[in-house]
Amino acid sequence: MDSTLTSRTSIALASPILLLGLCGFLFASRIMMSKTALSAGLQPFQLGVFANWGAGLCLLPVLASTRQRIPMAPEHLVLYAVLGIVSFAVPTTLSYFVVERVGPAYTSIVYCLSPLLTMTFAAVIGMERMFLRRFIGITFGFLGMVALIQQQILQIDIDQPIWVAVGLVIPVCAASGNIIRSAWWPKGTSALAFSCGASLSSGLMVALMAPVFETPSDWHFAEPGILSGILVLSAVSALSQVMNYRLQQIAGPVVFSQIGYWGTGFGVVLAAILFGDVLTTLSFAGLACIIGGGMLANRKRT
Known part of the structure; x- marks a missing residue:
């Protein structure tokens, strides 16, 4: 039984589409x-700092047990710093x-552009060739994402065009990080x-x-909800990070960039299961587009 489980796990970790779903x-x-941790009292930058550090600390003993080391050559340290700035900070x-200025709906929507930009950047620099099947797949995924968040689209406040334009830097950073990795x-x-x-x-x-936007001395950790939230999120983030990097390693930046689409799809399904949200016909159509688009984008050109 153990060998069967190990075999199935190996297959999943070698299959881009299964790994994308995970x-x-x-x-x-x-x-x-x-969202739960923020509701419990964590501040946004506090969450960003300790979720990432917690994930790294969770992975260190696993790294030691497999006798691996984090590459620490000067060029690697520069790479980590660049990725930390471009992909996260x-x-x-x-x-x-x-x-704060345009609303959370717009912030969610701009991330939809990341796969399209990643595909374009990869094609421009010659990292991955753009071909029709992949383009159709990414486009399907984009349409599926739009279908799932169409209610949020109606809530966008475009009265501040400068901040609307600034928001477009977010998917550019995400796409650039995909390419850099x-x-x-x-x-x-x-x-x-x-x-x-x-x-x-x-x-x-x-x-x-963080000190530019929050006051670290006001960060609280003693409350049970805050501490447990950081610990649980750190563990899940550690697993998520390893799977994300494994996906990028075997599938490349374009397939990897669709995680946001699939994550939104799973979020809609989980909200329906856990909180009783209603799945509409448009929701099912969006999910179908995301799954179908992912499969098309993953297929190699023949």
Whole structure:
């Protein structure tokens, strides 16, 4: 039985589409846990700092048990710093302002552009060739995402065009991070080691920026809801990070970039199961587009 389970696990970790589904589920789970933690009293930057550090610390003993090490050459340290800034610190900071001035709906929607931008960037620099089947798949995923969040689209406040434009930097950063991870993946480094180093650096970058937006001395940890929220989110984030990096390692940046689509899909399903939200015909159509688009985008050109 153990060998069968191990075999099935290996197959899942080697299948981009199965791994994409797992990463999407973990993405949705992290979002729900983050909302719960914020409701319990955590501040946004506090959550960003300790969820990332917690994930990295959870991965360290696993890394030690497998006799692996985080690459620490100067070029790797620069890579971690760049990824921490581009993939986490800048989007987190911009989201803070855009949510306040334009609303959370727009912030969610701009992330829809990340797969389209990732595909474009990868094609422009010659990392991955753009072909019709993949383009159709990414487009289907985009339409599916729009179908799922069509209510939020109606709530967008576009009275502040400057901040609407600033919000577009968020998906550009996300797409750039996707490209950077693939282009400069440390040679011979596992997804476990790379994700551990990136988690710790992301926490550090956000910690450096946190005093500008929050007062760290006001951060609370003693309340049971806050401490337990950080611990649980750290564990889930650790697993999510390893799976995310494994997906990018085997499938490339374009397939990886669809995690947000799948995460939104799983979020809608989980909300229906856990909180009784109603799934409409449009919801099912959106989910079908996301799944179908993911399968099309994952298929190799023949």
